[in-house]
Amino acid sequence: MSCQYHHHLLLLLLLSVGVSAVEVQRPRGVPLSKRQFYEEGKPFTCLDGSRTIPFDRVNDDYCDCRDGSDEPGTAACPNGSFHCTNAGFRPAFIPSSRINDGICDCCDTTDEYNSGAACQNTCRELGRKERESLQKMAEIAKEGFLLKQQLIQEAKRGLEDKKAKLGDVQVSKKDLEDKVEALRTVKETAEQPEKEAKERHLKAWEDQKALIRMEKDKAKMTEVTPRIIMAELLSHSELDLDSDGFTETEAQGLLGGVDKVDTTAFETVWSNIKDKYISEMAPPPVETPQEEMREPVSDNESEQYPEDPDIPEDEEEDDEEDEDDDQDDGDYKPPPTMPTQEKKDDDDEGTMPPYDQETQNLIDAAQKARDEFDEAERALREVDDQIRNLEKEISFDFGPSAEFAYLYSQCYELTTSEYIYRLCPFNRVSQKPKYGGSETNLGTWGKWAGPEDNIYSMMKYEHGTGCWQGPNRSTTVKLTCGKETVVTSTSEPSRCEYLMEFTTPAICHEPPSLDSVLHEHEEL
């Protein structure tokens, strides 16, 4: 782009000596590059070649060419374009519908030659401003680019450090693994005698319980109407063995092939059905939907970030997340299954007597071994996590030269009139009301999302908190070159789709030889 632009400037430079003389030699609105097609006095062929017209029909305020090329200086053609030279600034094409519409579009005022609009020539002023801003940007780019080189160096060192650390941790992992294995043996050795002692104790108790249960069965059997009628049985669908509808045949099967049974016969029947028979008085078992375990989303990764002493809220946030985890665990309830039922039975039948001292000693010893083993295992897991994190960080896409690595584990804030916005690059974006209220997740790290030729110019954060009747919140972060690393603005151009502007030296490109650019401009 800049190339072409300079080309134009140079052309203008060459012409600037006799600008007025050159201008009159081409019809209004024609760029120099097309000047040769408009030859005074000679028939004009539409640029699309569709027809040829006398030259006096060029710019005669009537559209003859389908492509609009016969009216470069009037508004007659719906698809025409008008060229303003804008000496002192940048030449431009405007749609010919903007000629003489009373609105000044060209800074050299040439588009309003017959509308009475009082346009001022602002090209020089604009040119000056643009040069200033170009200069400023070039300076920023220059400094930013230097900083970027440092960042690249730091990233390189950081990467090496991490690789070294990874090696260390991998070694310590080996030690831990050995320790775990040793403790496992200790544990298993202690658990064997514990198990045997407990089984002995349990068996004694089971024998006693069997007696009690027999007594109870007898009692319950008489409770049930001895002359049970088929119809009644049918109403107990829990007796349906194959769950395809409780049929008479099935019921008869249970009743031993007869419709009615007397007390004696019922004893056999009862033993068939008692486990399934559900007293009508008892409430039906509540089905508790098994809640899905929380997906290991990238949120968990926050633990991997070392706490940043500069940002005190970080700690708070981690705490919050821990709370979240706890809450989730708390929410998870195992469905009430047989054990509960058994426990209830146990209650009916009395409680198991306490272990004797000898058994208890064995249990205590085994517990100690278990604890030690668990402890070692936990330590191993932590090391595993550490390794994973390191590996991840080492392999993360921090840009072509890892220049964005310094943003990892950092957070940047911007306070607006209503909210505090917070960008933690490669992690998440959030928004918190300035005057209290809970934080909203505007998206977690998704991907680099710039255009193909400049993919590192934009970041995308996705899957934030859901919106009412809308999508999940998401944020696009636009990176621009700057000396500082700072969030410069946030907006919500569309509901729940945020846009954040972020300056960082890491995106700075080497400025084109600044001196030559300025030199050209100054000569204008």
Add this chain to the structure above:
Amino acid sequence: MAPVLLLWLAVCLSGTWAVDRGNFKTCDQSAFCKRQRALKPGESPYRALLETMELTNTRLTLQLINDNNKVRLLLELYRLQGNITRVKINELKPLKPRYEVPDVLIREPPTEPLSLLSQDENGVVLSLGAESQRVIVSARPFRLDIMEGREVLMSLNSRGLLAFEHLRMRKDTQADPEAEKKEEADPANQAEAAKEEEEKVEDVMWEETFKSHSDSKPNGPSAVSLDFSLPGVEHVYGIPEHADTLRLKTTDNGDPYRLYNLDVFQYELYNPMALYGAVPVMLAHNAQRTTGIFWLNAAETWVDISSNTAGKTVFGKMLDYVQGSSETPQTDVRWISESGIIDVFIMLGPTPNDVFSQYASLTGTQSFPPLASLGYHQCRWNYNDQEDVQSVDAGFDEHDIPYDFIWLDIEHTDGKRYFTWDPHKFATPKEMLQGLMDKKRKMVAIVDPHIKVDSNYKIHNEIRSRGFYIKNKDGGDYEGWCWPGSAGYPDFTRADMRAWWASMFAYDQYEGSMENLYTWNDMNEPSVFNGPEVTMHKDAMHGAWEHRDVHNLYGFYVQMATAEGLIQRSGGVERPFVLTRAFFAGSQRFGAVWTGDNAAEWDHLKISIPMCLSLGLVGISFCGADVGGFFKSPSTELLVRWYQTGAYQPFFRAHAHLDTPRREPWLFGPENTALIREAVRQRYTFMPYWYQQFYLAHRTGQPVMRPLWVEYPQDPATFALDDEFLIGRDLLVHPVTEEGARGVTAYLPGKDEVWFDIHTFQKHNGAQNLYIPVTMSSIPVFQRGGSIIPRKMRVRRSSSCMEHDPYTLYVALNPQRTAEGELYIDDGHTFNYEKKEFIHRRLSFANNVLSSVNLAPDAQFTTGSWIERIVILGASKPSKVTLKAADGQESQIEFEFDASMSVLTLRKPGMNSGADWTVTLQ
């Protein structure tokens, strides 16, 4: 039963987007409707007391007596100028005055003499003047028949459904201690009650509840009802606003059409539920005649329609015809209102245009909008801040799409305090408006009628201190919940309140406003989030009147006061532009309406046509639907099709809900941007025609967007068409409203007529169903052979930028090789046209001569616009074309002839648009 249940379940489960019907009353849940609808046709208890008849030059009065309760009514009958008969029925001696709707009629309608033709003990016959029209008053039972010759045009109370609940004292038999106290305190009450004949007392007569809301009905039952029979009529139209077909359906198997202005969240289509506005006007049409009924009552109203041919199949009807055994088709209509009086205007046509001018003579015509307001409007809830406005504005330029107005919804205010600006997001509104003005563009900001109760808010304090708020039944200021939270509702029925409100639009009152800022009145049903049916309690008080009496007028008055404010701020010079959601008969005088909160669904696109057609039939021409659909997010195809449709509807505005993704026209890829650009540009090329049509509507009351039957009243094939429409007489539009459409079938009306495709200039014969293959760029539009349409082909970034541009005349020849059209030009924004500052010319083509003659020789206006091109469709090739200017100068005009389509294009004739000239083809 089972399938029904399943269906119901399916609707419930999938119906997250449907209206919550439970929030709105059915007829059965509206006590008076249920009570009145329970009356069955039969012998009317009402008898005309002929001996009480008084006939003056201008009116006939007569007492009616209800033989059941002996309550007397007073019937007034007027013959009004322009073939209108007015029938008024009130109690002869009501306990207290009953509400008569003010301010809707533009004046007391001028009368014509009535004369007595004959009289006996059974009735009287009066002459209605012209056309051998008579009205027959039958005494027992009371009934009115309007005849022309031997033909009955309309009968009133022919089914005996006249019912007039007289005001009465409460005689409560129930042990309601409070009521008893009241009765004790008022001995006259008991005496009065004793006099009255026993009537069935229902609980709901004196109090009724709906959901958690109770309506204390201190005046008790007060409903009025009357039936109308329309012999020979099978098609009735009007009574907007309903999301239903153009042709009204019979209501025998469901609820009547309801007229009660309501803020309906996510309304459902094809049903008779009430919506935001109400115009109690119905048109009846058959191949011979068009008539209208205007039921002037602003209370909750229900309209029942039945027909003796409804449900008959086409075959059944044919059989009747062949066998000659058919009874005459007849439509019966019944109006039921909760309070007020019966005041009905019977407009006797006989042509559709006669009915339009008859109705216009009563309630006025469409206000003449500023030209720019016929351009494209870009709206969204919300443009977030000034930068957002600026970047959207720049987006239109970048993508070369014209627009005239950008809109700000409620979020632009400081905490939903209307007439204010958010201090952060819109800190310098004048700067923003100036930026738009520099581009010759304009803005609309919303001003709703609910006023935040906040002692730091100037508007609230003023209204409260002046006592301008509507009062609750206990006399305190009525407060309801709306956007700002707790809100008061100014009593717009008060003229002094309206005058004060109008004064708030003065530039020094409305801070940050400028002359290119216009106004949008939303939520003016009024919407009360925590009120019954999301509106105001009926027992709230407007001075002496209950909200019950005035409900449907509230939005009408809000827009009236706002439009007046915009006129006054310019010293009466500039035309206002005000958009309203709620409306009533006469609202056409104040601005534009839109069809409220629609949804981004294909059916909503389709329904925009009958909804606006129905409004046009009852005077409200400036109608549009939110392009793209308000709720939900349209598919790209739907959005493009909606732009294409909206570009050919009167009010052309895109709008979107806060929670939907952005949808400015350039956000859907270059191809779709180009399609939308093209649709909007087509709109702008037709701006001269739209403007001219609105001038015509303003002058005559004829709808701008009209059903085909209005122009082809004798062609039954047009009577139920509502997937295509006409703009004026000369443009026929059949938008593509089907997803994935490969073609549409348009009915081109008019035997011996021809229609020209405006894009290809291909000629098609009339009176045929034409299949038109379509692509995504197709907008099937046809110009009628015999018409001349002026267009401006130089589309610029706003209509104001095109003011001085030249015209292209499209002359479409009919088989007789003639054509006619008009050209209207004025300054586009002031009332100076009323001072005869305009150009109005007749363009006609006959005998190979096209001429422009002055239609308004007493008018004065100069324009720089000239005629740049004349395109004659259906022409043959001339050898020479000569222009003769006003001064007699003759010159040759160059031309091109396209033999394949028979299109003759005259190149740059160049005469001034306001001049006399002729162009001769030889």
